[in-house]
Amino acid sequence: MKPVVIVGAGPAGISAARTLLDHGVTPCLIDENLRGGGQIYRRQPLGFQRSARQIYGFEASKAQAAHRTMDELAPLIDYRPQTLVWNAEDGRLDLLDNGRAESVDYARIIVATGATDRILPVPGWTLPGVYSLGAAQIALKYQGCAIGERVAFCGSGPLLYLVAYQYAKAGAKVVAVLDSAPFSAQCRALPALLGQPLTLAKGMYYRAWLTAHGIPVHQGATLQKIDGEQRVSGIRWDDHVLACDAVAFAHALRSETQLADLLGCEFAWNTLNRAWLPQRDNAGRSSVNVVYLAGDGAGIMGADAAKMAGERAALAVLEDSGVAIDQRRPAVLEQQLAGIQRFRHGLETAFPFPEQWAAQAPDALMVCRCEEVSAGEIRAVVDEGHWELNRVKAHCRVGMGRCQGRMCGLAAAEIVAERSGRGIEQVGRLRGQAPIKPLPFGVEVQP
Amino acid sequence: MIDVIVLGGGIVGASAALMLAQKGQRVALVERDFCGSHSSGVNYGGVRRQGRPLHQLPLSQRAHQLWADLPGLIGIDGEYMRSGHLKLARSHADFAALQAYAEQTRGFGLGLQLLDYAELRARFPWVGDIAVGASLCPEDGHANPRLVSPAFARAAQRCGAAVYEQAEVMRIEHDSRRFQVHCANGLHLQAAWLLNCAGAWAGSVAAQFGEAVPITCAHPAMLVTEPLPVVMNVSTGVEGGGIYARQVARGNCILGGGRGFALGPLTARPGQAAVLEILRNAGELYPFLKGAQAIRTWSGTEGYLPDHEPVIGPSSTQPGLLHGFGFAGAGFQLGPAVGEALAEIVCTGASRHPIEAFSIRRFQA
Numbered sequence: 001m002k003p004v005v006i007v008g009a010g011p012a013g014i015s016a017a018r019t020l021l022d023h024g025v026t027p028c029l030i031d032e033n034l035r036g037g038g039q040i041y042r043r044q045p046l047g048f049q050r051s052a053r054q055i056y057g058f059e060a061s062k063a064q065a066a067h068r069t070m071d072e073l074a075p076l077i078d079y080r081p082q083t084l085v086w087n088a089e090d091g092r093l094d095l096l097d098n099g100r101a102e103s104v105d106y107a108r109i110i111v112a113t114g115a116t117d118r119i120l121p122v123p124g125w126t127l128p129g130v131y132s133l134g135a136a137q138i139a140l141k142y143q144g145c146a147i148g149e150r151v152a153f154c155g156s157g158p159l160l161y162l163v164a165y166q167y168a169k170a171g172a173k174v175v176a177v178l179d180s181a182p183f184s185a186q187c188r189a190l191p192a193l194l195g196q197p198l199t200l201a202k203g204m205y206y207r208a209w210l211t212a213h214g215i216p217v218h219q220g221a222t223l224q225k226i227d228g229e230q231r232v233s234g235i236r237w238d239d240h241v242l243a244c245d246a247v248a249f250a251h252a253l254r255s256e257t258q259l260a261d262l263l264g265c266e267f268a269w270n271t272l273n274r275a276w277l278p279q280r281d282n283a284g285r286s287s288v289n290v291v292y293l294a295g296d297g298a299g300i301m302g303a304d305a306a307k308m309a310g311e312r313a314a315l316a317v318l319e320d321s322g323v324a325i326d327q328r329r330p331a332v333l334e335q336q337l338a339g340i341q342r343f344r345h346g347l348e349t350a351f352p353f354p355e356q357w358a359a360q361a362p363d364a365l366m367v368c369r370c371e372e373v374s375a376g377e378i379r380a381v382v383d384e385g386h387w388e389l390n391r392v393k394a395h396c397r398v399g400m401g402r403c404q405g406r407m408c409g410l411a412a413a414e415i416v417a418e419r420s421g422r423g424i425e426q427v428g429r430l431r432g433q434a435p436i437k438p439l440p441f442g443v444e445v446q447p
Numbered sequence: 448m449i450d451v452i453v454l455g456g457g458i459v460g461a462s463a464a465l466m467l468a469q470k471g472q473r474v475a476l477v478e479r480d481f482c483g484s485h486s487s488g489v490n491y492g493g494v495r496r497q498g499r500p501l502h503q504l505p506l507s508q509r510a511h512q513l514w515a516d517l518p519g520l521i522g523i524d525g526e527y528m529r530s531g532h533l534k535l536a537r538s539h540a541d542f543a544a545l546q547a548y549a550e551q552t553r554g555f556g557l558g559l560q561l562l563d564y565a566e567l568r569a570r571f572p573w574v575g576d577i578a579v580g581a582s583l584c585p586e587d588g589h590a591n592p593r594l595v596s597p598a599f600a601r602a603a604q605r606c607g608a609a610v611y612e613q614a615e616v617m618r619i620e621h622d623s624r625r626f627q628v629h630c631a632n633g634l635h636l637q638a639a640w641l642l643n644c645a646g647a648w649a650g651s652v653a654a655q656f657g658e659a660v661p662i663t664c665a666h667p668a669m670l671v672t673e674p675l676p677v678v679m680n681v682s683t684g685v686e687g688g689g690i691y692a693r694q695v696a697r698g699n700c701i702l703g704g705g706r707g708f709a710l711g712p713l714t715a716r717p718g719q720a721a722v723l724e725i726l727r728n729a730g731e732l733y734p735f736l737k738g739a740q741a742i743r744t745w746s747g748t749e750g751y752l753p754d755h756e757p758v759i760g761p762s763s764t765q766p767g768l769l770h771g772f773g774f775a776g777a778g779f780q781l782g783p784a785v786g787e788a789l790a791e792i793v794c795t796g797a798s799r800h801p802i803e804a805f806s807i808r809r810f811q812a
Contacts, residue, residue, distance in 0.1 A: 087719050094719045101723055264710075384601075391481050394488060394593040402673050402742050434722065438673065438740035443726050 002105045003028040008112035010038020011303045012295025015310035028078040036070035040303045087434035088262040100444045108290040113297035117250035124226030129246045136248035146172040148246020154178040154223040156351040157252035165206040181351045182220035192346025261432030269425040276429040284313030305340040358418035368408040370401020387420035389428045405430040451640040456482030460644030461599035462786025468606035479615040483596030489747040494780045495532045497584035502804040504555045510784035521602040525595035531681040532587030535578040541686040542580040573678045577731045589682040647750035649772035656765040666707035666746040668721030674698030707746035715746040759805035
């Protein structure tokens, strides 16, 4: 019998697997990482001995709970770590497992593919020593490394303050935090944020802690340039120059939607996320009959919401498969998720997208680092009359390289929209194409 | 007033529009999506005469002349390189077939060079040991279809053709004097000439004028690697079919082989079976690819007639209607010459190069 497959062992995937197993359905859980936990609860390698408190701070108990669940589940389900889903076709997922090509057929599938940082490049962003906020955090969480000795944190979003705090706490010298959002935006957002007082309190705590420890926090400060020859030597904003040897930057998160795309899910423009997202109902059902979506991969809501959404999607799978569930549970979860959704609106007010980024990006700025395409080259294609993102890609290779636009696609769309005078929602989105991540020649194929 | 309506902004339709505009005709080029965004823009990029059936060679030779001055024609070089096209033989029987082809095409000026096992190793040391010999066509080459095909439409526009993109044709009528073309976006065009260059979708236009053809769609499986050190100095194919590959100046290798599948009427994917087949088998022909990574796959929608020959020339039922479609995955090189032939029929009543073999009449019992 074909299994229910879950892709992604982060908070959403783990919670979905737990829920299914609790109802007697043994799922297949596929994850790219070596150990379950996702990015937020990324687990240190075996043999590393830092305490959960050191690694996850306030989130330690949640991280430990997720890991415990993962450890309990692993021997009871078909758990496939270190396995990449590179394609979906005709009810089948194509996998790459340690250099071997395999496939798995699914009866139903829960897509819990998570998120990566949303990158808005600035000159110097490809210098050694520049990391995304998420990558900086992973270096710390996973391997106990800092990305540098004197680190600047830039961009915007809740992760900005959290990672800066974690670095300072771990003993790294945080030279500055630059938040492109003005303080006034955060004041405006307060009413909506009060709906999740604990989360708000944590955010305020990080912010206050940084100030109390003498770490300069600049609000309404937009990173303009990262200086350096062979590696980072400093940053510039407004009239300021500051020496540092590493930079972590990002503007919030973006959903990893490629698998949902290959599965044929309908996408719609989502203003809150400023992104095209696979559509899902409150239960996580997508537009495709047997495909369910949970967690940040279908819109950014954070780890707590992902855990709930994973459970809710699993309940939907069970309902749709004719398995009896506690009929009261879905409503509880959906109500909690709605509460977090309101908070998300508040966050977007507090950390608004820097609308002026595209207009201010200099022509020489390299937007697509894989194919080395500059903002000016993208604009030149737009000036020839092209405005649809895939057409622009065809003409200048932006988004055509190794990352397939996962890093540069959103930034490229912003530049195309700004230059063509169209709304960001009108320029389209990059077509999904396999492989989701690179696939080697000479791959062993299982018969 | 318009003289000619061209349906389809691929390389054939856009070339026809360009040549007609150059000859002073008033042309409207109508494209459902974006010009050069389907087969013409997503094909392998081979600009090759070698291997074509003999009766395609006069047109193909004319196309070869047109490609020679691509910048003069469309304003860009389109990454066109006369690198040579190397057709590999994996068996002695295949090599004998290459020898026979070289013999048959001797009068056409392809300049084919047969290379035995040792000569092949000496000239192209990167070729895998499985190849026992090869045939080299030194002046064949490759180009970037993503750039070349849209540039034909842009060149036509610069010459005065009206180019309508995202204009899906909903209805075509002929009112005994002119064709009336109605598009979903409200565009209405009329002209005495109608050129059916609608690629894989051209069959419905032919059928509407009472000359249905048995056209089917096929979808090539294509993939590209990350940039690699440049080792391939020719575009390659294999006698009897299989994998074909070229390397662009940037270092990326582009490989095709096998068939994909239709996702819908307009879109296609290469399919996992074909992709894995390429990844598994490319090594024996191209050993230097071992360990390289494929970063992207794609496909397109190509029109095939049962004899794998195109339909080129006048309609057998409707005066003023010309066809140019069904190139069976091999229309990129021919495109400019086919466009020119259609333009010549409009302007002078006949093509300078023989096209009788491609008449639509061959499907009429």
